[in-house]
Amino acid sequence: MNELIASTAAELAEKLAAKEVSSEEVTRAHLERIAEVDGGERGVHAFLHVNTEEALGVAREVDSLRAAGGDDAAELHPLAGVPIAIKDLIVTVGQPTTAGSRMLEGWMSPYDATVIKKIRAAKLPILGKTNLDEFAMGSSTEHSAFGPTRNPWDLDRIPGGSGGGSAAAVAAFEAPLALGTDTGGSIRQPGAVTGTVGVKPTYGAVSRYGAIAMASSLDQIGPVSRSVLDAALLQELIGGHDPFDSTSLTDSFDTLAEAARNGSVQGLRIGVVKELGGEGFQPGVEARFREALELLRGAGAEVVEVSCPNFQYALGAYYLIMPSEVSSNLAKFDGVRYGLRVLPKDGPLTIERVMGATRAAGFGDEAKRRIILGTYALSAGYYDAYYGSAQKVRTLIQRDFDAAFAQADVLISPTAPTTAFRLGEKLDDPLAMYLNDVATIPANLAGVPGLSLPGGLADEDGLPVGIQLLAPAREDARLYRVGAALESLLEAQWGGPLLSKAPVLGAAKTGEVN
Amino acid sequence: MSDPTLSFDEAMEQFDPVLGFEVHVELNTKTKMFSSAPNAFGDHPNSNVNEVDLGLPGVLPVVNKAAVESSIKIGLALNCEIAEYCRFARKNYFYPDTPKNFQTSQYDEPIAHDGWIDIELEDGEVFRVEIERAHMEEDAGKLTHMGGATGRIQGAEYSLVDYNRAGVPLVEIVTKPIVGAGRRAPELARAYVSAIREIVKNLGVSDARMERGNVRCDANVSLMPKGATKFGIRSETKNVNSLRSVEHAVRHEIQRHAAVLASGGKVTQETRHWHEDTRTTTAGRPKSDADDYRYFPEPDLVPIVATREWVESLRAQLPEPPAERRKRLKAAWGYSDPEFRDVVNAGVMDAIEETIAAGATPAAARKWWMGEIVGRAKVADVDPGELGVTSEAIVELNGLVEGGKLNNKMAGQVLDGVIAGEGTPTQVMEARGLVLVSDDGALLEAIDSALAAQPDVAEKIRGGKVQAVGAIVGGVMKATRGQADAGRVRELILEKLGVNA
Incomplete structure (x- = not known):
């Protein structure tokens, strides 16, 4: 595998700044990787659209600015020239945005999302748009109208969802960075699996x-990467107050990368949420989680148990509010x-009937x-009984978090109860599918930040396990500090990143992986 | 087919009307309620829109602060409480004039509530109308249905959509039920809408042009048997968009309900369409209180917090209420009721106030505006203010007349010159050579000729019929091409004929 695509974004940024490599080389390497592993019958299918020409154009622009030196080169963003993939729920000028739905097939946005404006201003080449469950609704990416994405660890398994495309693209070394959106776990659960x-x-x-928008009060854009530091660098780039979003905070989040570079848990109280474990959690997931707690204790953290009794109602409340x-x-x-317009097959051509026929044909199940x-x-x-009660539960969950954070600086749990399941396994059982998000949903209901990082491989299936960290609202930096510490403890144990244990994909692979 | 009606008098003998109004006021903010697109009327269709107004995927609303301030001012002018904390909600329904298929509106948390205004009818009787709420929302786009006979969506071949109006800030003012108006209900309806229009115009928050839909009225009418207290079933006549129509629509609905009830029938709760040409209504869609718009708090917006400091600073900016101002000016000027009403109806109250401030007496100011300028404006088909006559010009012109330099007729010619842009009154007077003939010799010569031309009239005057002198005065004025002081001419004639006035 090309060394360039194995590098993290932070490593690439250093190499680019030192002019060891050009952005065009880096971008081309990733485009070649996409061509190699993404398409075909058994391809990863992380991308719905590949943005070759524009990405190379931006890369060349960064290279020429850097070559020219002077102020323009000095003012380049640290991530300038590092390519990125974008979940196809985020609108982009010049590329189609489908939201994974027939409803928007071929639609071109006339405007850029705020995060895209920031990415363009920082000159990150956009590699393309990644697959997702239709309108971000799902936990497996199987609900995409354009076919599922496969998990690079096992091509017969799901990559999580809704942001399976972004997670799989990063896991398959098709991109060092990606953007996702998380309404009930759509960034964290794909990260875990x-x-x-x-x-x-x-x-x-x-x-x-x-x-x-899927569910406005829960949706949040966030980073997808192969290291905690990379995620911090990307969140710093895309974050900050936006006058076009009334719910945008005025706080500045500019110490995230610094926190990730100074990972530490010494003297920290880490709370294990009693309710996020036990029944329904795969033994291999629980085992890796317990080992992580031991590592944290060994590094000087105090591990305490906290109870969030109302979390048991979180899934129910979520499936009313969302x-x-x-x-x-x-x-x-x-x-x-x-977008799509479908005329009724017969009968009168009224506006109601055209709307009805369009929505019947355009939306998936x-x-x-x-x-x-x-x-x-x-x-x-x-x-009152449904939406009203769910909002009350939401308040109770926020109170549970308040109480828990009075006892602990961060909370910890497995990200998802199981490792990646097989494609098609839960497609006919929506309730089983919904249970995947049981540990991630409370953070969305309370608005607090959450981070998922690799916790190792489950013994029973050799597939990745995710560990979730939660911090109080506005304390994103705390997540990165603890996350980076746990990441380095784990990687020291494994002798390198977990993804180096992943099966080889593409032309270089030596045998069929099951 | 129009519905049967009772005469208004018959209706009033049997029933008491209950009224209720929902008045939508379009605010004249620079930009829309939730987007930075221009809020402007009359531009090319779909030119004042951006991605937010079109409801494109991914967009978010941002509240227009100026619109909130205007809404608070309206609330204060209507003596309402201003909510310290309120939210927007989504009103969900599918219709192509609403790009998101929901309207962002306020539901159970209006920014202003529980107010009142006193409405004065023409004869001075005052009704207090209680205001239930004034809330903020966004306007919908404009649909034009083509190819059908009725201009309605049913039967149309296709429809054109203009989203320029989509997202224009609206304040909806809702009254509590108005009881006790009796036979004055139609008049009260007109006066109420007129008062709202005047208030928002005076506040400067709306252009308040009903013909452009800046102020739109939905009128609710129900009847109950005389003396009853339980309200009857109401109808809601939508979009009654002129003051005259409001009065007629309420009158028609009273008569129509009365016919239904008097024949033992039951009024249908429904919306009604108003037809200006026939002055009748026809049934719209049935409406029940359970219309399900699936309201829920708008999650894309944060609550509006109106601090007391903010509200008080806006209150301090409020202009004098129109009704109080009228009362004050009428008393100060000493006009009679009909005189003042004519001034108001002619739309020259502000102009007269200015003219008086420039130095004219109230009587002189009224004489010039009502006697001269209003008539000329009517002929030119413009507003009196648009003729370009300044207060200073009127004061100067009035001075020339009072100083004996011009008579009224000549003053009229000078005014024409001023309007034509020929200069100040003095400049016009000089340029046109308008000089009052006050030389008795010249006048006596003209009087002799006039008396000689009408010997029979001269004889009548000598015989004591003093009022016949007008004919001779007319002859003299004609001979001097109007440049004589008519008063002096009269004196000289009577003197010459030896008659005491």
């Missing part, structure tokens, strides 16, 4: 402007102004399921 790092920042820490917001956010997809659930939950006579 692909052996990558994924962070859901504090709600409001990163602008949502231009991320196609679909309620979905039912309203997805109403705009009606065939009137953009999971999107329809949630739209129907949400419409029902918001209906007169049901609102």
Whole structure:
């Protein structure tokens, strides 16, 4: 495997700054990797669109600025020239944005998301748009209208979801960095099952402007990477106040990379959430999690048990609040102004019937399921019992977090109850699918930040296990400090990054992986 | 087919009307409620839109602070409480004039609530109208249905959508039920909408042009048997968009309900469409209180916190309420009721105030504006203020008349010159050579000719019919091409004929 694609973003940034490599070489290496492993019958299929020409253009621009030297070179962002992949829920000028749905197939946004503007300003070549469950609804990327993404660890398994494309792209060395969105775990759970790092920042820490809304009060854009430091560097780049997003915080989050470079848990109280473990959690997941706790204790942390009794209602509350917001956010997809328009096969051609035919044809089953659930939950006579009660649970969960953070500086749990399951295994069982997010959802309901990092491989299937860290709102830096410390403890034990144990993909592979 | 009606008098004998109004006021902010696109009327369709107004994927709303301030001012002018904390909500329904298929509005947390205004009818009777709430929302786009007979969406071949209006800030003012207006209900309806229009115009928060839809009224009407206290079933007549229509629509609905009820029928709770041409309404869609818009708090916006300091600073900016101002000016000027009403109706109250401030007496200011300028404006089909006559010019012109340099007729010609842009009154007077003939010799010569031309009239005057002198005065004025002082001419004629006035 090309050494360039095995490097982390921070390593690439150093090599670029030292002019050891050019951005064009780095970008080309990743585009070649995409060509090698992404397509075909057994390809990873992380990308829905590859942005070759524009990415190379940006890379060459960075190279020429750096070559010219002077102020322009000095003012380049540290990540300038490091390529990135974008979840196809985030709008981009010049590339299609589909949200993984037939509804938006071929649609080109006339405007850039705020995070894209920042990425363009910092001159990161955008490699393309990554696959996802339709409108980010799912935990396996199987609900994409354009076919599933495969897990690079085992091509017959799911890469998690909804951001399976971004996680798989980073895990398969097709990109060093990617953007995801996390509404109930869509960054962290794919991170866990692909052996990558994924962070859901504090709600409001990163602008949502231009991320196609699934559930507005829960959605958050965040980084996907192969190291905690890379995630910190990327969150610093995309974060900050945005006047186009009313829910955007005015706090500055500019000490994240510094925190990641100074990882430490000495004297820290780390709280194990009693309710996020036990029944339903795979033994191999629990085993790696317990070992991680031992490592943290050994490094000087105090590990305490905390209880969050209302977390047991989190999944139920989430599946009322999220679909309620979905039912309203997805109403705009009606065939009137953009995207798919389907005319009814027979009968009169009225606006209602055109909207109905368009939505019947354009949305997949999971999107329809949630739209129907949400419409029902918001209906007169049901609102108080469903949406109203769920909001009360949300408040109780926030209080649980407050109480837990009074006892511990950060909280810790497995990210997902199991390792990657097989493609198709849970497709007909939505409830089983929803249970994947049981440990990640509370953070979205409370707006607190969460980070998932690789915790090793489960004994029973040799697949990656994710460990989740949670911090109080606005304390994203704390996650990076603890995350980096745990990462270096684990990697010291493994003798290198977990992904170096992943099966070889593409032309260089020696045998078929099952 | 129009619905049967009772006469208004018959209706009033049997029933008491209950009214309720929802008035939508379009604010004149520079940009829209939730986007930076211009809030402007009359531009090319779909030119004042950006990605937010079109509801493109990924967009988010941001509240327009100026619109919130305007809303608070409206609330204060209506004597409302201003909520310290309030939120927007989503009103969900599918319709192509609403790009997101939901309207961002306020639901159970209006920014202003529990107010009142006193409405004065023409004869001075005052009704207090209680305001339930004034809340913020965004306007929808404009649909034009093509190819159908009715201009409605049903039966149209296709529809055109203009999203320029989508997202324009609106304040919806909702009254509590208005009882006790009796037979004055139609008048009160008109006066109420007129008062709201005047208030928002006076605040400077809306252009308040009803013909452009800046102020739109939905009128709720129900009847209950005389003396009853339980309200009847109401109808809601939508988009009654002129003051005259509001009065007629309420009158029509009262008569229509009365016919239904008097024949033992039951009024249908529904929206009604107003038809200006026939002055009748037709049934719209049935409406129930359980219309399910699946409201929920707008998650993309943070709550609006109106601190007391902010509210008080806005209160300090409020202009004098129009009704109080009128009362004050009427008393100060000493006009009679009809005189003052004519001034108000002619739209020259502000102009007269200015003219008085420039040095004219109230009587002189009224004489010039009502006697001269309003008529000329009517002929030119413009507002009186648009003729370009300044207060200074009026004061100067009035001085020339009072100083004996011009008579009224000549002053009129000078005014024409001023309007034509020929200069100040003095400049016009000089340029046009308008000089009052006050030389008795010249006048006596003209009087002799006039008396000789009408000997029978001269005889009548000598016989004591003094009022006949006008004919001779007219002859003299004609002979002097109007440049004589008519008063002096009269004196000289009577003197010459030896008659005491």
